[in-house]
Amino acid sequence: MAADPIHQFRIIDLFPVAHIGHTEIVFTNSAAFMLAAVVVITAFLIIGTAKRSLVPSRLQSAAELSYEFVATTVRSTAGSEGMRFFPFVFTLFMFILTVNMIGLIPYTFTVTSHIIVTAALAITVFLTVLLYGLYRHGFHFFNLFVPKGVPIYILPLIVFIEVLSFVSRPISHSVRLFANMLAGHITLQVFAGFIILMGSAMGAIGWAGGILPFGMIVILMALETLVAFLQAYVFAILTCIYLNDAIHPGH
């Protein structure tokens, strides 16, 4: 049923690929859109810079802009040492941005509307921070949880809170992106459903009245475009902030 707002999130198996134990690995619509994003991003950057012009064309300008935007974000939040993670943050940002944007096209599938995807990305960031922090600073990394200048009698409480906030990072990191994308798409679908509902229930008057929810969709579409960009940016900048903790664990 077209008006079902959940329908758009369904995983559709296209063809099976392999079996691991009892689990069947399937090439799904989600996988297709992930690979589409890889192709789109690579094409954008490679075709955009094909001429390597000194004075860039529009596409080259956009490619350079994406590079400098992420580079500036990484450098300003994680310092120049953070630039070793620049390819990682750039890949994260562009991947999330692109799948979010592709998801805004009607009839497409939004990869980031699945908690398993955002959770995997967030856990990747979490493990990168944890492992790099331990590799760089050894056990000094855990100074992150011990703020300086805190009286000794409330230190256990502070450390407990710090550890809790550190451990809950991947949860908030992943749920924020997942929930934003999910809610936005459901809202769009619900308002689109109103048009069908009014049209089929009230005939011509209903179709005319459908202009109202349609206008709402137009506005929401602009909002969702902003959210698609903003969530990718928030994910990237939080990654930078967490990486900064790994690079400079002293508070």
Place this chain on the structure above:
Amino acid sequence: MAEPAHKTGTEHPAEGGHGGFPPFQSQTYASQLIWLVVAFVLLYALMAKWALPRVGAILESRQKRIDDDIAAAGALKVQSDEAVAAYEKALADARARAQAIANETRETQAAAAEVRRKSLEDELNVKLADAEKTIAATKTAAMANVRGIAEDAARAIVERLIGTAPSDQAVTAAVADALKR
């Protein structure tokens, strides 16, 4: 919702996993994870090894070009400053030389004029001395003549008054006495 693959593919049954809500259907997780890893690692490799160095190289070469141009402009400015300084130095030198030549000329001219003036003056002095000598001689001669005339006149006057000619000694003494007064 008109996904073309929809017809050929099989949808996961709504009752699978943790219920009908697709993001919570856990039997899809393995496939999604595997493909996410494939896509993400592929994208990371493409970005880190190909796209980002490429864009970075373009930005770097542009920055280098800008820096080079600014450096070249700076070098040219130094050159032009040097040229201006050299020009000003040449101008000052020329001015100083002109001044020196003018001074030298003025001095030689003044010296020559002085020499001429001196010789002219000497000449004039000589002439003046000559003229004074002539005047003195004339005067002496004239004075001698005056004495003779006075003696003659005195003798003639005395002869006319008393009828006899006085002696020459007396006339000479009388005239000398009178001239002395």
